[in-house]
Amino acid sequence: MGSPVNLRLHSDAPLRLFTVSEADVLVAQLEHVFRRLDPKLARLRELRELIEDAESYFGEGLLGAPPKDRDAYAVSLQEQSDLERSVQADVDEIHAHGCELKDVHRGLVDFPARIGDEVAYLCWQRGEPRIGWWHTLEAGFAGRKALTPETGSVK
Numbered sequence: 001m002g003s004p005v006n007l008r009l010h011s012d013a014p015l016r017l018f019t020v021s022e023a024d025v026l027v028a029q030l031e032h033v034f035r036r037l038d039p040k041l042a043r044l045r046e047l048r049e050l051i052e053d054a055e056s057y058f059g060e061g062l063l064g065a066p067p068k069d070r071d072a073y074a075v076s077l078q079e080q081s082d083l084e085r086s087v088q089a090d091v092d093e094i095h096a097h098g099c100e101l102k103d104v105h106r107g108l109v110d111f112p113a114r115i116g117d118e119v120a121y122l123c124w125q126r127g128e129p130r131i132g133w134w135h136t137l138e139a140g141f142a143g144r145k146a147l148t149p150e151t152g153s154v155k
C-alpha cells in the first residue's frame with residue numbers, strides 16, 4: 001500500500017555516518033515515533049476513504065450535497081490536512097537524527113555507515129531489538145545481509 005500522504009521520506013540534511021552502537025541507541029526512540037504514527041496513519045486511511053466515498057457520491061467539492069454533508073466533508077478535509085502535518089512532523093523527527101525513513105508503514109529505517117571501504121546502510125525494521133542488518137546503497141531491503149563480526153566493525 002502506498003503512502004497515505006505525500007511524505008518527504010528522505011532528508012536533505014548532510015550525510016551522517018553511524019556506527020552500529022550509535023544506530024542502536026536510536027532504536028527505542030524510533031519505536032516510540034512509530035507507535036505515535038500508527039493511529040495517525042490508520043485515521044488518514046479512514047479519512048481518505050470517507051472523502052473519496054463522498055466525492056464519488058456527490059461529486060468533487062460536494063456542490064450538490066446537503067449542507068450537513070458538505071460540513072462533514074469540510075471537517076474531514078481539515079482533519080486530513082492536520083494529520084498530514086502531524087505525520088510529516090514525526091517523519092521530520094526521524095530525519096533529524098540523520099537516518100533515512102524508507103517505508104513509514106513497515107517502519108523501515110536506514111542508517112548511512114562505512115562498512116569496510118564502502119558507504120552502505122545499516123538497516124533496521126520496526127520490531128527488531130537492535131541493528132543486525134546492512135545492505136549496499138543499491139541493494140535495498142531485499143539485499144540485506146546480517147552483520148557479522150567482520151561487518152560489525154563499522155567505522
